[in-house]
Amino acid sequence: MTTAVQADLVRFAGVTKTYSNGFTALAPIDLTIGPGKVVSIVGPSGCGKTTLLRMAGGLSSPTTGELSIGSTQNSYVFQDPTLMAWRNVLANTELVSRIRKVPRAETRRRAVEALRLVGLENVQKSLPRELSGGMRMRVSLARALASEPDLMLMDEPFAALDEFTRDRMADELIRLWRERRFGVLFITHSIREAVKIAHEVVVMASGPGRIVEIVESPSPPGTDPDAARDTDALDETVKYIGARLAAA
């Protein structure tokens, strides 16, 4: 279907996923994430969003269909914090850079910066178990941000956060994106957030998991910062997607 072959980050072509217990989590999926695109995914609980994201990150392989992954440096924010319980917040945040052998000072700089972004600069030495649920999730987020990826895969990263923090995080993400233009595949249950943050919103439904529609956002992140925001167009799109979800 797509003819442009250059540097797509991920391309699903007729990809399905059937788990080993025989349950088909995803009916054929077609989806492409171009470089620097922000794509968000919304859909009811259990419709296969995580399954799709895991395949995009190469963490799980398709049962049938073709999946090509063009990105080289992925970051993944799991639905759960997934931290090393024995390492403090700073070490957890530095993890990916350390693995990639980024110089010490730069690693530290990035980690501290990322922790500042998520508002955890003052708990650098704490262990995960000494943090609240939302704080742990933010460490996980900081870890992904600090790794400066081509493609950022995020599974409901803000679900455990209060509305205020959540909005701030989303704004920070967009700000970062403006600087670095990485690709983003972003699962959220907040339709408004999905629309606000992304170039396009993938609307999924379950029974079996599938893409119902891919909706373009009226306020993609590339546009002028505060101009196009919170307009009627946004509200309308949110409503449209809400209706689409309710109908599926």
Add this chain to the structure above:
Amino acid sequence: MTTAVQADLVRFAGVTKTYSNGFTALAPIDLTIGPGKVVSIVGPSGCGKTTLLRMAGGLSSPTTGELSIGSTQNSYVFQDPTLMAWRNVLANTELVSRIRKVPRAETRRRAVEALRLVGLENVQKSLPRELSGGMRMRVSLARALASEPDLMLMDEPFAALDEFTRDRMADELIRLWRERRFGVLFITHSIREAVKIAHEVVVMASGPGRIVEIVESPSPPGTDPDAARDTDALDETVKYIGARLAAA
């Protein structure tokens, strides 16, 4: 301060909590949950909501202050699903009733009913790892619902759910409450949900964790089902609380 001594479910009087690493999570807290009251808690990530809820459930003891717990049958929905990985969904849901030696048939009936309420009647035999994050959280919810408690303690039970499912769950909770009139202490990051569901909303702030204000809901769950809902009063309260949170 309070003079009515009869059957309060939980009463905090000047309760503080300092963790063993020396961090004071809660400055003196005063709060009472009367029988059959629905109280929701909102506050920024890390402000001590979970800490407070755990103390209310007797899972953690106050460092100073007085805490009296009057409820005999508590249910607790943890911030994480906290399921037995080796038991299927049905067995996990039946757990509390089984412990309480409720007759077999009744145990089964309640569990199936609770699973129906959370929309998981068709995965009774699945193991937790075969479920999505949101589904797991719903099992945890079903487990609490099936246990028919005096006091239901819920730590962001709907955070992992999509908006649609989330609203349905909240409605179901209110419906159940109407039938059984148990007490509820409910943490959420959705201010609207907090206001919609509760008699009163506890607004918390951090640094150190404390109660900023306790706001009465304009649409407490006792009132006529669809009458008072989604009114301007609700919107106004939501806005007020939002402002209160932003200011703290």
Add this chain to the structure above:
Amino acid sequence: GTSAAPASAGAEPVSVVLGWYPTAESGGFYAAEEQGLFAQQGLDVDIQPGGPQVSQTQVVASGRADFGLSDATTVANAKATGIPIVAVAALFQENPVGVMVHADSGAQDWKDLAGRTWYVQTGQLGQEWVKRSQGIDFTTAAYNGSIATFVHDDAAVQQGWPTNEAYTAQKEGVQTRFLSYASAGYNPYNDVIFTTEDFLRDNPEKVRSFLDATMRGWSAYMSDTALAEKVNATLQQENPQLDAAANWFAWDAQRQFLTAGDGATALGAMTPARWSTLVDQMTQLGALEPGLDPASLFDTSALPTVPAPTTLPPAP
């Protein structure tokens, strides 16, 4: 080995692995050492203690030690399985091993021991020989080095040495009656000194020197109480858990076995007849395939004639 010069830097190293920890049973070697007999022969002897499950044949056959001590059946077994060792001297002319019973258990004779539980070392042939030659039957149980069970059980039959186990039982207040396997006709040499065929062929002089010093050491150890006192003190040092009284008892009791029969004229003597008998008996018991040549098991060519001492003074 050529040098016969007194102990010097040029002394040839030789090693011997004992059958057990240092006790009176190995006193002759220490006596030779004490008197400088090895050094006089130009040997620097390293005495290695054995232990409960140390396999001297394997240690010697693999070259870890030059000489080893074991009983005659072990030498025969080794030879039968192709291990090229050869006996060069036999210290215990009469085999002391046998069984003991509580003196008040009513048992006088082998026949009376039928049906009882015999605590014996696994793999030994004495009990098999008794079974066969006396036509009696009994169950055997592993002897693990402690006679506690025997002390406790009046009916038990305990394998042992009159020099050791019998003493221990007595110390615990148990009067025993000892029946040696020799009295039932099973009398292989014990504490046989062996080396490899190659070693004997290549170093006949060294073997001779070693045996010469050893036998003279033994002779002195048995007859010279002053020396024995010194040696026993050395043994005590090497084996700190050794009970001094027990050791003197063994020193005294073992001499009759060392000096019995041919031992009177030549310590360590071995005869073709005795080895033939052993091979016959082992073959009868099914412990050997028929056809082993008894003459291949031993070689007295390097054994000097050192007679047993004429007087055996009592222990001090």
Add this chain to the structure above:
Amino acid sequence: MSIAEKTPATPPAQTPATPQAAARPTVPRKAPSGRTLLSFVLPPLVVLVIAVALWQALISLFGVPKFLVPAPLDVLAEIGPAIGTLVEPTLVTMGEAYGGFLLAAVVGFAVAFVMARWNVAERGLYPYMVLLQTIPIIAVAPILVVWLGPGPTTNTVVAAMIAVFPVTANTLTGLKSTDRNLVQLFAMAGASKRYEMSVLRIPYALPYVLTGLRIAAGSSVIGAIVGEFVAGIGGGQGGLGYVITSTAQQLLMPRLFLAVIAASCVSLLLFGLVRLVEVLALRRWHESAMSSDD
């Protein structure tokens, strides 16, 4: 490349009618196919072949004498003549080892439970479990023989003594590692400690317990053999320990090696059983036993 280009996604119409209403398929996972079975049997066989080849090569190259290590072919040749005399001892040892294993499992669990249940019991008893593990069997053999008589009963007890500590240590760690929130959930619902143990802690500890049992599978066999060394009875009833001692005495190395191999088979069988339980009990939920893709 514009985004619009790839928009048309699989329309819902294409998908079959909603199966959401029907119950999920459960456990239609296939039995291990011939292929998987092969992948389990092949590696040890390959290692075996390599090991035996190496063994033979080393013997030939370095001229390792036969009285130390028999050549594989000698051991093979010994099977025919020896098999008749090895069956019964193997069965005897098997009985003792498996009995000891069961005893160790039961006692090991029980002690671990008590220690997990009462902290003070853990502090009080743990050092003595270590101590029990360190007591050389030879020191207690006479006592056991006096109490239980020489032979299988004593050897079973010895096997249990040697195998009990791994079970206790692992079970205890497992019981104490149980997710705290689940424990609190049980407590809140008013579960008795017994219920908590059986329904929560034990399943949670299973991966640990089973690792302990794996270790015990080998330990109990060696324990039975050690028992036979020090407290066994002679003859055919003597078990492999008897065979091993007497063949060692007679330097019958090929037969000794056969007896050792027989002992290994006894423990491998037990080990295999533990593995089987492990796979059956854990593969559906525990990382250590799950296949990798899900």
Add this chain to the structure above:
Amino acid sequence: MSIAEKTPATPPAQTPATPQAAARPTVPRKAPSGRTLLSFVLPPLVVLVIAVALWQALISLFGVPKFLVPAPLDVLAEIGPAIGTLVEPTLVTMGEAYGGFLLAAVVGFAVAFVMARWNVAERGLYPYMVLLQTIPIIAVAPILVVWLGPGPTTNTVVAAMIAVFPVTANTLTGLKSTDRNLVQLFAMAGASKRYEMSVLRIPYALPYVLTGLRIAAGSSVIGAIVGEFVAGIGGGQGGLGYVITSTAQQLLMPRLFLAVIAASCVSLLLFGLVRLVEVLALRRWHESAMSSDD
């Protein structure tokens, strides 16, 4: 009771200036106070006293003969005369046991790593680890003696042979239990298998590994003693295995018991060290070692 009644909550004004900006306090946790120390030392002491009292009582009541089990007082009385001859053997055994423990730890880790790293290695090697565990030392002792000579070196190896399996089995289970998502995170970031092992899997497996080491602490001591039985003391000083054999043979029961107690102390010391590492390494993050309130 109305809700309004209790509304006025602690106003923010009452609380001190926001410490949120300052870094969190880290690890000002107190060292174990005298009280806690007591609570660790007291229970085993109490058990000891009870055990010794029972021991004496049983001996008095049932007239257990001294040649089977000596009375506690006899053992006590033996300390004076025996201590001189026990110090050195204890040190010898300690050296062998601790050396064997280290060897077992290193080899056990290494083998477990290899097996965790390559599935095929696990399938190929595991049966042989079991087999190794089951080989009676008596069967391999002659080989070891020939290679390494009788005495401490061989005994160290025997100790390691006996202690290695618990380490391997536990480490492997631990390495394979590592949270799958973390493993995938490492893989995604391009971590080498080595990095993944050292930074992720090993720390994750620590509770398991340490349980294995606890078991090995006892096993290595018994291994050293068994080594002395079968490989002898060589030219060196005999260890406790020698003392035990020798005293058992002479029915010197009080001294035998003292030697056993010395062996137990050797392993308890090692065990205590493992415990210490365990507490230090795990208490801040692992359930099994954490205090209960947080």
